[in-house]
Amino acid sequence: MKKAILVTYPDKFVIQEALGLAEAGGYEVTKLVTQRYLSKAKYGIGSGKAEELKNMLKDLNADAILFDEKLKSVQIYNLAKLTGVEVINRERLILEIFNKRASSAEAKLQVQLAELRYEIPRAREKVRLAKMGEQPGFFGLGRYDVDDYYRMIKKRIAIITKKLKQVSKRRELYRFQRLRTNLPLISFAGYTGAGKTSLFNILVSERKDTDKGLFTTLTTTTRSLQLSESRVLVSDTVGFISRLPPYMIEAFKATLEELTHANLVLLVIDASEPLENMIRKYQSCVSILAELGVSPLNVLPIFNKFDLTNMNETEDKIKALGMIPQDVVITSAKTGFGIDALKSKISEMVYARVPTSLTRL
Numbered sequence: 001m002k003k004a005i006l007v008t009y010p011d012k013f014v015i016q017e018a019l020g021l022a023e024a025g026g027y028e029v030t031k032l033v034t035q036r037y038l039s040k041a042k043y044g045i046g047s048g049k050a051e052e053l054k055n056m057l058k059d060l061n062a063d064a065i066l067f068d069e070k071l072k073s074v075q076i077y078n079l080a081k082l083t084g085v086e087v088i089n090r091e092r093l094i095l096e097i098f099n100k101r102a103s104s105a106e107a108k109l110q111v112q113l114a115e116l117r118y119e120i121p122r123a124r125e126k127v128r129l130a131k132m133g134e135q136p137g138f139f140g141l142g143r144y145d146v147d148d149y150y151r152m153i154k155k156r157i158a159i160i161t162k163k164l165k166q167v168s169k170r171r172e173l174y175r176f177q178r179l180r181t182n183l184p185l186i187s188f189a190g191y192t193g194a195g196k197t198s199l200f201n202i203l204v205s206e207r208k209d210t211d212k213g214l215f216t217t218l219t220t221t222t223r224s225l226q227l228s229e230s231r232v233l234v235s236d237t238v239g240f241i242s243r244l245p246p247y248m249i250e251a252f253k254a255t256l257e258e259l260t261h262a263n264l265v266l267l268v269i270d271a272s273e274p275l276e277n278m279i280r281k282y283q284s285c286v287s288i289l290a291e292l293g294v295s296p297l298n299v300l301p302i303f304n305k306f307d308l309t310n311m312n313e314t315e316d317k318i319k320a321l322g323m324i325p326q327d328v329v330i331t332s333a334k335t336g337f338g339i340d341a342l343k344s345k346i347s348e349m350v351y352a353r354v355p356t357s358l359t360r361l
Contacts, residue, residue: 001028008068010034018068024097030060038069043079073125113160114251184232190268191281192239195304198333200236242284272308307332
């Protein structure tokens with residue numbers, strides 16, 4: 001594991017998430033630095049704090065600085081020049097995790113597209129700065145002419161977008177075939193790490209890889225499930241995270257569009273988390289689902305990881321989110337608790353279309 005100093009906000013939820021991203025990216029955080037403001041002009045942080053980071057690096061022998069916020073190319077350049085190590089901002093770190101997790105051809109294309117869209121607004125400035133003197137993380141870009149580098153990125157975006165459109169067309173064909181068979185589609189959604197894939201596995205007797213790290217699932221897997229009334233199709237999708245840039249959501253559109261076509265979306269929530277964390281993650285999920293055009297009428301909240309909590313606490317959290325306990329399902333993918341109730345609720349909602357409290361938010 002590479003050693004890194006993590007710079008983030010003095011907020012317990014934000015720190016916890018940033019540490020999770022660092023671990024998933026393969027970094028050991030040797031020092032945590034918190035600052036109230038991470039958008040100052042020259043370094044993202046104040047000059048005094050930047051000098052402190054430089055001195056910390058000497059003592060800690062760290063390989064990189066992880067900066068839990070967006071940074072402009074010039075800010076990354078300035079901080080890298082001052083400290084002598086690579087500076088990786090939040091977006092870049094998420095892209096590194098995506099790269100590690102991508103296993104299918106489709107996921108790799110989606111990650112490449114996200115990386116190129118990350119580069120586009122930074123391309124001209126990065127080349128200009130690289131010509132001034134190569135710094136850690138700029139990878140010898142000084143050999144490019146600005147316009148050539150920009151055109152190269154645009155060309156690659158066009159090629160990958162075309163390939164992903166072909167993937168999208170294949171999905172449309174699958175959807176058409178599904179409609180002909182009249183099989184409803186059920187899709188899992190939720191914050192990364194909530195246990196979507198574990199629930200998917202136990203529900204459809206699958207063995208998809210599950211990991212405590214973030215973004216274990218980057219590709220959609222669909223399997224059939226026999227219910228009392230009929231068969232349905234169940235799909236697992238990429239997890240959400242707060243402050244996920246729109247271009248990343250756009251890059252994974254071919255995967256996430258399954259949610260917009262689903263008859264029912266199972267929104268998985270980690271029932272064992274502190275209420276404050278749960279509310280923030282839930283709001284992020286609702287916001288992304290709304291951005292994707294998913295109707296609240298088609299969403300069933302599932303409170304998973306019940307083995308780590310108890311009924312009274314879970315019901316209190318359900319009510320705190322403005323939901324009615326009868327309108328959600330409580331499960332544990334680890335013990336199998338609530339799986340039969342989940343199947344019954346899916347049948348009820350798919351075939352009877354009973355609205356839940358989520359529709360009244």
